Amino acid sequence: METSMFAINSLKTMEIIDINTGTKLGYIKDFKVNCEEYKLEAIILPTQKSGWFSKNEDIELPWERIKKIGVDVILVDGEGIVENN
Template sequence: MNKAMFSINNVRQLEVIDINSGTKLGYIKDLRIDCDRYKVVSIIIPDNKKQSTWFSKSEDIEISWEKIHKVGQDVILIDGEEYIDEE
């Protein structure tokens, strides 16, 4: 089996999409890595629904690696039902 290799810059250009609703969540802001095991633990994306103001910071959404179903050439598909707020 041929495994694809991605650089951090390439991964940050992939759009994160929830497979349950088809919602576009945004692009990866950062990765949390377990340096002892050399594994990605989670991805971090900005929460676009909460706008930052002069006196507050925007919140980030941390998505566990177990919630990622597929990393494709253009998108990352996640099971994000607990991260999506229905309005």
């Protein structure tokens, strides 16, 4: 298995794409870190919903759903997550 190192700042500039639908999900807003185990638990994506009365709930995508980190994109399995948000 190929091991690559990425800085968090560079991950935040990569576009997130759902491999099931080809949908562009946006860019990473934040990370969820497990401080006891020293590992990333999830990436946080902003929702596309906006408006006066809409509630902005972020999408939490578990790290296990990341399938490939490329040069300028991150491919994820967004099944069941995108439809719910």
